[in-house]
Amino acid sequence: MPSSTRVCAMATPDAAAPLELAGAAAEPVRRRSHLTESLELRIPIAIIAFMVVLCFLGPTILGLPAPIGGDILDSNLPMFSAGHVFGTDAVGNDILSRLLHGGQASLEIAFAVNLIGLVFGGGLGALAAYWGGRLDPIIMRLLDVLIAFPSLVLALAIAQSLGPSKINTIFALAFFSVAAFARISRAATLQLREQTFMTAARLSGTPAWRTLLRHIAPNILPGLVTFALLGMGIIIVLEGALSFLGLGVPPPAPSWGNMISTGQQTLSASPRDVLLPSAFLFVTVLAFNLLGDALRSRWSVR
Amino acid sequence: MTASPTLAPSRRDSTPGVLYSPAVRLIGRRLLAAIPVLWGVTLLTFIVVQALPGSAAQQLLGPNATPEQVQQLEAQLGTDRSMIVRYLDWLGGVLTGDLGSSLSDGRAVTEVIGSALGVTAELVLLALVVSLALTVPIALLAARRPGGVVDRISMAVSMVGLSIANYVLALVLVWVFAVQLAVLPAIGFVPIGDGILDNLRSLVLPAIAIGFPLFCFYTRLLRADILEQMQGQDYVTTARAKGIGPWRVLTRHAFRNSLFGLLTIVGLNLGTLIGATVIIEQIFALPGVGRELLQAISNRNIPVIEGIVLVFAVVVVVANLVTDLLYAVLDPRVRHGNT
Numbered sequence: 001m002p003s004s005t006r007v008c009a010m011a012t013p014d015a016a017a018p019l020e021l022a023g024a025a026a027e028p029v030r031r032r033s034h035l036t037e038s039l040e041l042r043i044p045i046a047i048i049a050f051m052v053v054l055c056f057l058g059p060t061i062l063g064l065p066a067p068i069g070g071d072i073l074d075s076n077l078p079m080f081s082a083g084h085v086f087g088t089d090a091v092g093n094d095i096l097s098r099l100l101h102g103g104q105a106s107l108e109i110a111f112a113v114n115l116i117g118l119v120f121g122g123g124l125g126a127l128a129a130y131w132g133g134r135l136d137p138i139i140m141r142l143l144d145v146l147i148a149f150p151s152l153v154l155a156l157a158i159a160q161s162l163g164p165s166k167i168n169t170i171f172a173l174a175f176f177s178v179a180a181f182a183r184i185s186r187a188a189t190l191q192l193r194e195q196t197f198m199t200a201a202r203l204s205g206t207p208a209w210r211t212l213l214r215h216i217a218p219n220i221l222p223g224l225v226t227f228a229l230l231g232m233g234i235i236i237v238l239e240g241a242l243s244f245l246g247l248g249v250p251p252p253a254p255s256w257g258n259m260i261s262t263g264q265q266t267l268s269a270s271p272r273d274v275l276l277p278s279a280f281l282f283v284t285v286l287a288f289n290l291l292g293d294a295l296r297s298r299w300s301v302r
Numbered sequence: 303m304t305a306s307p308t309l310a311p312s313r314r315d316s317t318p319g320v321l322y323s324p325a326v327r328l329i330g331r332r333l334l335a336a337i338p339v340l341w342g343v344t345l346l347t348f349i350v351v352q353a354l355p356g357s358a359a360q361q362l363l364g365p366n367a368t369p370e371q372v373q374q375l376e377a378q379l380g381t382d383r384s385m386i387v388r389y390l391d392w393l394g395g396v397l398t399g400d401l402g403s404s405l406s407d408g409r410a411v412t413e414v415i416g417s418a419l420g421v422t423a424e425l426v427l428l429a430l431v432v433s434l435a436l437t438v439p440i441a442l443l444a445a446r447r448p449g450g451v452v453d454r455i456s457m458a459v460s461m462v463g464l465s466i467a468n469y470v471l472a473l474v475l476v477w478v479f480a481v482q483l484a485v486l487p488a489i490g491f492v493p494i495g496d497g498i499l500d501n502l503r504s505l506v507l508p509a510i511a512i513g514f515p516l517f518c519f520y521t522r523l524l525r526a527d528i529l530e531q532m533q534g535q536d537y538v539t540t541a542r543a544k545g546i547g548p549w550r551v552l553t554r555h556a557f558r559n560s561l562f563g564l565l566t567i568v569g570l571n572l573g574t575l576i577g578a579t580v581i582i583e584q585i586f587a588l589p590g591v592g593r594e595l596l597q598a599i600s601n602r603n604i605p606v607i608e609g610i611v612l613v614f615a616v617v618v619v620v621a622n623l624v625t626d627l628l629y630a631v632l633d634p635r636v637r638h639g640n641t
Contacts, residue, residue, distance in 0.1 A: 145342035156580075156596070240470075245596070282465060286462065293461075
């Protein structure tokens with residue numbers, strides 16, 4: 001039987017831990033005005049919406065050149081060159097176009113990973129807690145194994161065994177996101193089980209599937225959704241790390257991570273190659289974190 | 303049920319004798335619980351690494367090797383045996399303290415890890431010390447006046463720190479301090495034997511890249527915890543009613559209790575911290591465990607991968623255990639078993 005810290009561990013799965021708990025600080029200390037509170041939600045939503053539109057529609061609307069297959073004669077153009085606002089990289093690809101297409105990859109991967117985590121991990125955790133019995137300790141031990149494992153290491157090994165590609169990156173990262181969501185949803189469901197309305201549902205003979213769907217799911221969803229938003233930031237960073245190590249989105253296809261990694265080699269000559277994708281990565285992650293934080297304090301979930 | 307706290311010792315603890323002391327029972331129980339977890343970690347690693355395309359022999363000989371050469375080397379390394387045999391062989395070795403030898407240069411895995419572990423340990427320690435040394439005063443100042451200037455600035459800075467990827471931070475630091483200002487080395491490691499100052503200079507940037515996000519995380523956490531203590535706890539009300547000054551209540555009463563939360567997180571977070579060293583060591587070319595691991599993964603050097611992952615997992619398990627024990631040492635309620 002584990003200790004009290006284990007209870008804590010449940011809510012703070014490995015990679016997710018920093019943002020998960022740090023959000024606790026977001027509880028309103030002073031009474032804040034309605035305006036501040038709504039701005040806290042609206043600004044990050046606006047940034048995220050802008051990023052999504054920019055990355056997915058931007059290349060078409062702005063009529064940008066393709067992110068790969070640039071002309072070598074156009075290589076290393078400076079910022080604000082004609083037709084290339086951010087210039088071109090060492091092989092002549094338009095940097096803005098690569099940034100936006102890279103953003104598509106990051107956002108798609110982060111969204112897919114968190115959706116998989118939310119559905120499968122959330123379901124698994126709720127089932128384990130609700131049915132308990134022999135299933136629960138088995139599931140929890142399996143998750144313990146994943147938690148005791150440095151997440152980047154397993155993601156690295158999985159990504160390398162499957163070969164770098166977008167789908168495999170999603171798969172490698174989903175492994176952890178499922179474990180993380182399962183722990184949170186299990187902890188939340190365990191708390192719910194003790195509540196009176198659950199006893200009432202049980203006594204009135206509500207079938208298990210109905211209890212899970214109508215009583216448990218609506219109660220644990222706010223927590224899971226905030227976690228998913230914070231998870232977006234984490235996954236974008238982790239995807240970047242995998243790509244950075246050459247195991248995420250395979251070049252020449254762009255991703256923020258592999259752009260940073262390539263740019264690292266010419267850091268002193270053209271810091272732009274590192275700083276631009278880093279800035280995009282940072283702003284996006286910051287927006288997701290702010291939104292997750294704001295929602296957490298609004299829904300007062302921890 | 304896994305959620306029940308076990309720090310509260312059972313009722314039978316009145317029995318005297320060391321074996322029955324709550325701490326010893328706690329250690330025993332936790333170590334027993336750790337065994338299946340560690341075993342699972344090694345098995346999982348083995349399966350995953352096994353699934354990597356290409357074999358160690360292939361990687362060692364390069365793409366021009368003939369199939370016969372590869373076969374010969376596989377027989378020599380023993381990697382032509384079935385996976386189950388090799389795993390059991392390895393597991394048997396571990397139980398006797400032998401982690402096997404590296405497939406690439408034949409060195410004992412314990413030796414490979416031993417030489418790299420010092421670098422990683424120093425890096426992690428440095429990052430922890432720096433972040434904690436900053437966290438405590440800043441969280442206290444922030445909690446003294448919630449919503450005040452210090453609080454707002456520290457919360458904004460920490461949000462930034464939590465949103466910045468450590469590899470991005472590392473490269474920005476290199477760009478500023480090594481390229482622009484040229485005051486610190488960009489990459490490389492100077493062993494502590496070659497002068498402590500040069501050693502520290504080579505570790506400053508990597509330690510900040512790991513420590514700054516950590517500092518942001520700890521600060522938010524500690525501040526929130528102190529505020530929670532200050533707002534809701536009876537002992538704070540009592541202390542205030544006795545006429546103790548607000549700063550003293552904060553530092554001597556609330557902060558001391560909040561330390562437990564911080565301690566737990568530092569212990570639990572060690573796994574993530576070790577994960578972060580992998581990429582940071584790569585960027586700064588530090589000869590630590592993370593770099594060995596990346597190299598071993600690309601060489602399909604299973605014994606080294608297994609050894610390093612096992613060490614990581616043991617560190618995480620032990621850190622969790624030590625955290626729990628420190629609780630018992632620091633908190634008289636737990637120590638005397640009357641939670």
